[in-house]
Amino acid sequence: MVSRKDAELKKLLDEFVCVRRIQMGGVDLNIFQFDPYVSWSIFFMRADKTIYGRLGMAHPDAKRSKADSNPNHTLSGLKAAMRGALDLHKRYAEAPARWAKTLAAKTGPAAPWRYAETSPVSRKYKRHKRLTGSDTKGCVHCHELPGLAIDGFFMKKRPVTDRMLWAYPLPGTMGLTFSKDHMARVTAIAPGSLAANAGIQPGDDLTAFGGQPLVSPADFQWVLENAPDEGGTFPIDLKRAGKAVTTQLELGKLWRRKTDFAWRYRMAGYAMWLWGGVTLADSPRGVTVAAPSPWWFKRQNKDARKVLKKGDLILEVDGTTGWTRSTYLAYLMREKKPGSKVKLKLQRGGKQIDASFRVPKPRPEVLGH
Numbered sequence: 001m002v003s004r005k006d007a008e009l010k011k012l013l014d015e016f017v018c019v020r021r022i023q024m025g026g027v028d029l030n031i032f033q034f035d036p037y038v039s040w041s042i043f044f045m046r047a048d049k050t051i052y053g054r055l056g057m058a059h060p061d062a063k064r065s066k067a068d069s070n071p072n073h074t075l076s077g078l079k080a081a082m083r084g085a086l087d088l089h090k091r092y093a094e095a096p097a098r099w100a101k102t103l104a105a106k107t108g109p110a111a112p113w114r115y116a117e118t119s120p121v122s123r124k125y126k127r128h129k130r131l132t133g134s135d136t137k138g139c140v141h142c143h144e145l146p147g148l149a150i151d152g153f154f155m156k157k158r159p160v161t162d163r164m165l166w167a168y169p170l171p172g173t174m175g176l177t178f179s180k181d182h183m184a185r186v187t188a189i190a191p192g193s194l195a196a197n198a199g200i201q202p203g204d205d206l207t208a209f210g211g212q213p214l215v216s217p218a219d220f221q222w223v224l225e226n227a228p229d230e231g232g233t234f235p236i237d238l239k240r241a242g243k244a245v246t247t248q249l250e251l252g253k254l255w256r257r258k259t260d261f262a263w264r265y266r267m268a269g270y271a272m273w274l275w276g277g278v279t280l281a282d283s284p285r286g287v288t289v290a291a292p293s294p295w296w297f298k299r300q301n302k303d304a305r306k307v308l309k310k311g312d313l314i315l316e317v318d319g320t321t322g323w324t325r326s327t328y329l330a331y332l333m334r335e336k337k338p339g340s341k342v343k344l345k346l347q348r349g350g351k352q353i354d355a356s357f358r359v360p361k362p363r364p365e366v367l368g369h
Helices: 007-013 075-094 096-106 122-127 142-155 217-225 265-276 302-307 325-334
Strands: 042-045 051-055 176-178 186-189 205-209 232-240 243-251 278-283 286-292 313-317 341-348 351-358
Touching: 007 075, 042 075, 051 075, 051 096, 051 217, 075 096, 142 265, 176 217, 205 217, 265 278, 265 325, 278 325, 302 351, 313 325
Parallel strands: none
Antiparallel strands: 042 051, 176 186, 205 232, 232 243, 278 286, 286 313, 313 341, 341 351
């Protein structure tokens, strides 16, 4: 998967026992938790399953047609992360009690279902002959895990959380741009962002976030993934011009909802086309209908697709304003009952019109579309 032609990389790889996994059947989801919308992801681990760090983030500009759907990776960045993991391995050996406690947060809370094939949705995989009983030779794709969890929650009548929809927030949502060639070096800060408010500067090397050491930007993302929906204050340790600096990053209430989740291809398909019936985009005045759902998407919301037209601006949803495409889709998925009506006020061709459609009944499923 990674070329051994680079002499430094080959030397680093010889320090590790490398294991490759190409599908999620039989994978312990209590341990292997990662952004599933990447072309590949790396865990740096001890033999006792203690996690040193992760490498691999999705990218908003990624398209399925690109040869590599994850432009966040570089060979230099990989080698930097490997050196960071080896340094943590050495530190752990010198002070195991201290580092076992510090690194415990690198393992997340227990997954709703420990294995994909034990979830309520597994019957659909079996129906598609992707799993046969307890046999895991069939393929469960990494990017299917979020929809699998959402489907499972619907089947068990459990509320779908913000974390399930606004999953794995990218550092950019905090206003941070990281170098692709270093562990966690800041190259740019968005003015007025949370990162700017925290006093982070371009050129800073972030060494820890929320008490967790960083070997790549994916580790920063991991802390955000596990941050409470209600927000909080998180310490950041960094090096600036060779000096150690500590600052605080403040996450406000409902901070996740200020970002977009629908850029993720599989979540867009599940949320936009199955529930909303069309492809949506954010605009300064509201939510815009960018295009109909793709013709090849078989389980689209046909009622909504008939009602909404390309260029429509959604001004109100059930009498309220201030929607983004993500909050609108979350509302359809979480607040509306199957078969219920959604009332919209649209601007179409310079005129405001009233329209409505029904939420699918039964609930859509992520598989089989």
